[in-house]
Amino acid sequence: MTIRDEATVVRSGEELDLERLSAYLRKTISGMDGEIRVHQFPSGFSNLTYLLKSGDREMVLRRPPFGKKAKTAHDMGREYRILSSLRPIFPLCPEPLCFCEDPAIMGCDFYVMERIPGIILRKELPQGLSLSPEQARRLCENLVTVHADLHSLDIQAAGLENFGKPEGYVRRQVEGWSKRFRDARTPDVPDFETIMEWLARKQPEDTKKPGIIHNDFKFDNVVLDPRDPTRIIGVLDWEMATIGDPLMDLGASMAYWINETDSENLKLTRLMPTTLPGMMSREEVVAKYAEKTGRNVKGFDFYYAFGLFRLAVIAQQIYYRFYHGQTQDPRFGFLVYAVGFFEEACRDIVARNP
Template identity: 35%
Template sequence: MAAVSLDDARLGAWLDEELGGSEPVATEALEGGGSCEIFSVRRADEHWVLRRAPYKASSSTAHDVLREHRILDAIKDAKVRIPRPIAACEDPTVAGRPFYLMDFVDGVPIRQELPEAYADSPEDQALALTEHIDALAEIHEVDWRACGLGSLGKSEGYLARQVPRWMAQLDGYRCRALPAVDEIAAWLESNLPQEQPPTLCHGDYKLDNLLFSRTRPARALAVVDWEMAAIGDPLVDLAWTLIFCPEQGNALALGAAGQPGGFLVDTLPTAEELVVRYATATGRDVSRLDWYAVFSPWKLAIVLEGSHAKHLRGESKNPIHQFFGAMTDRLLERAGKLIRGEAR
């Protein structure tokens, strides 16, 4: 496994050539970043984040950081909350693998715990959830054609391509029997809704892919982790974030209600209220959200199985990748229950 570090001298030389200046560079590995690696990069008064492709991608299409940079660069002037992209590099001699550089945003993702300033503020906790829906609506309102993202993917027939696309990805790394995957895939194809007009979609939209203000009032400052972005059906994004809704009893919740450091139990907007807020902001028809609610955990199960397969093949020492196997099973169980009407 390659070391999670950077050669400061090599990176500094690249920065000097790309951006000008000659000040020394200091880098530090950061936690988070999803499947990619992220580093703090400081030079004089400037502070950036470097996002580098992982040592081993789970598939040939995953973790394309140069594509991710191109998307951010295309929408940097739109009304959307992102870290400002600075530059990208495909030369592996600079940092070991391709990477891009973006402005540092002093914010906090919501995983197990909320920002400390929100701990005793029901108003700010509710505001954090509505802010995350508002930021999603802004993404879906981007004029992606005017931004030059017409080549990002086929906009027509997006939903019809999803099941074959994700099944093909799974077949590229499947290491164990997962019969529920095939059963759910058949249901999805048989119950395909009429898709929404295409928009820019984030592809992995959830509370821990947003950076929230450290102080009150709660604000969603930036949406990060754009590696799965595409032009497609916006309700896929909406249903995806609802998988992680912090309602009490949701095993996949981020900032789980009632848990230490999590959201307060009785003060949150419900998933249904968040859907209404989104529909009001965008004017979109959400009457067939039931299909998307099945598709999203099924898709997430396939995504996580990619990392779990790396563990099974001995290509990853990350202990969370072993845990992803159980998460895959739980997600497929959830999707099955939704089909059978045993869950909401």
């Protein structure tokens, strides 16, 4: 038995051309002499993630999903360049190894990075792992610390000045995600028009302290030390990282953070073990973040509401593929309900902040 995050068999329809891939990797990455074996990590709704093994060496390959994709999403080259720039000053990033944009290899861009072996938390703790209330709280504190550290990085030192435009960031996010929802809407989900109007009207001014933001910072995108599961040893999935308002990043994270006191519908969207005894509440996480960063979190309801709306859009974009028969993954069918649950939660926030 292992509590490490493990890959399994590749899902039907998501296989890789191992002969072409192996030939490319042997030419590109040094030390790739043995047979290459491929498995797939089963979780995640966005980019596809595979485990490559060559002898004792373990690497991770990421590629876009099959089917309809948002025009600006799944930019493998951008993610690879962000990792390459961040790795020297933020060593929790995995080490990138190669990027391929030759469609003859896989029919899409992809990149390969070293694997950071460890524990990844999902909805429930992996079998064989338990956390005391004290450990759960310490893990939450460490998660907030890593997030705050990321937001405090020197953008110029990372060479990432051109990876985002902090001016007008919130406005572009509200407008962009609203358009994405309208483009991907199916007739069986709410229209979100009231919520989109509220977000447009309530958006704050540009932050005076922009930072490097991850945009998907949550438990299943961090790697924990198997010897001390409260210690974070890696941060994964940088596909949406940019330069922007760190409170928007925190709001996106809190959209995933389910409290024990949340509505029963919202609890059905829980993907992280945030209701374990000892885990901080959303409110405690935000307060701890404010303490560590000195940022003003007054009016955080806007950021949390936007995070919920953004999550609804992501779910709807994935459900769109299921609705139109572009994927058969049965997990995606539930997302029609999740979109409705996020809409309910957004309406509750709007009602509190008319």
